[in-house]
Amino acid sequence: MKNIIKGCKQLDRKAQREMVNHLSPYLYVICRRYTAQHEDAQDLLQESLITIFNKIEKCKADEIAGFKSWCRRIAINKVLEKKRKKGLRLENLSGVLMPTTPVIQSQLNVHDILSLLERLPENHRVVFNLSIIDGYTHREIAELLNIPESSSRTFLTRARRKLQELMTANAKKKSLKN
């Protein structure tokens, strides 16, 4: 992997091709979590890869973990950039909702989770992904989305509650079918 990174920094096409093989699944999952559709995710994946390859000389991480983390940040920034371009407004929310505790109804696979995430409002999904999956703090999320921290907390709480509702509904449907 180190050689591939080195090759990419030297603009070697073969190394870049190898890097696409390595990074595509990883980055696709990130993009897919933030977007409702596969096509949008693939678009973002390609844009992320282009940025990664064209700015790879700025990446000082030689270790795989550091490099992947750098790539993840680029992918997330691409997602957010695109959402801003779409004209989404990041509004502040007033009031703080009490956190609710989602209940695991059953074991879920990725497709189920993606299906659930797709049904979340976009802003909820973004904050949920940033906070729960990607490990951003509310302060960082607030900076990224240019919203108050309180809003970030609210979005996360609502996302959790919504997910719980959806999972409960799914579980009921499955039990009816059985």
Next chain:
Amino acid sequence: MKNNNFEDQFREAFSAFEPDLSTDVIWENVEPHLKETKKRRFLFFWWLAGGVSLVLFGLGLKQWNADSITSGVPAPEILETKIPTVESTVFFEEEDCTETQRDFAITLISNDQKYDVDKAVSKQKNGSITIAAITNTFVSPPSEKKHSEEIVYTKKESIVPEITPSENEIKADEIFVESENIEQPQESEPPLKKDKTEKSGKIKSEEKKKKSKKKRRIKPLRNKWKYNTTLVTGPVLPLRILSSRGNETYTNFRKDSEKGLGGFTIGSSFIAQSPRGLILSGGLEYIEFRERFRYETMEETTLTSIGTIAVVENADGEITETISGPVSTTTTTTRKVRHTNLYRYFSFPVGIGKAWRYRKNYWRVYGGLDFNLAFAFDGKIFTNSFTDTAPIREISSGENRTLYDRYFKRKAGLGLWLSTEYSRPVTNQLSWLIAPRIKLPLTSISATESEIGQRYVPISVQIGINYLINPPKKKKRRSKPKTSESF
């Protein structure tokens, strides 16, 4: 705990998830937007190196050919040619001359021509007869000269007394009379017939999304063949390869008398290019170039007649005795012939090769076989009987047909060709190109009975346009999706 369990399950699910992605498609869409690689930079230099190599190869071939023919025959000396003035000089080779000798010299020259004798007869010596030479140069006025072909005759006469004069009194030496003039030029021949691209910029998701839920390719690469037509033209440098068929002298005379000049090519071809860059091409090409033909012959004739060969003079310089005797006159005639020969080829080149694309530019290297459909020669050559032919040309039914067939074929036969091409798009379908090209004939254009094998290697730099017949269809822009909720 339940909360953590919920989040952990999400994280684990995503970390273990392996999506079904076609990295080939992703790479094809990403690659055109990447920075230029060092390797790609070298493509241009490879292309340039290819072109230069072709030229060097041709020049080397020419040099090799020149070295392989050892010439034992000195090149004919070019005598007086285009001097648009009339001048006459008379001079005596020895400095001693008397008034009598001066007068004597004048009598040897015909009276209807004017000579500047005074300048030449400047010194005298008593009681002796000196060597005298008279040179007359006469050149026709410019109006008499004609275009590409001219014949120059140079005449040099020497008058030598055949009897030996008496010991001290008579010193008879030769008197040179050299004359040079241009005869009426032959009727010269009438002037011979002269003859992609892909979308650029950022990946736009609007263009790629379809409304259906079907799996689709984003910014799809063209996975079908591209069909192009090209139209090219450019200058040609012909390099000649001569091979002797036993008569080295004749080969060397031909080598000396004919020099390739230059010409042009025009051609059109059809190129099919596979998604992986394989090229198949076929087309038609016309090449025409000229050759300078020049040679000269020298002929000597000697005539003997009775004439004054010496005079005896006294101390006062008066002629006391005139001595007559047989005088031999040697006339040397030089004949210069100049002509411009024309070679014409009409061929069907087919080839195979490889194309590389970087961004919007293409580099192609391809080559193949060249099937000559017709060949024609028009001009003069030096025959094996050491004279120039009458102008011979390819005439389907003419009097010179036999003569032509004696020296040249009507089809040049099979050849090989190689080309390196660089093209850059102007519009979606149109691009310009530049392509150095070389052709190597495998067979001679000389007839079987000819004593010389003659081949021409045309090196050309072709410039032209490339038209993409099946451009990619523009996709409809996807409407902007409505957002369900805003932040």
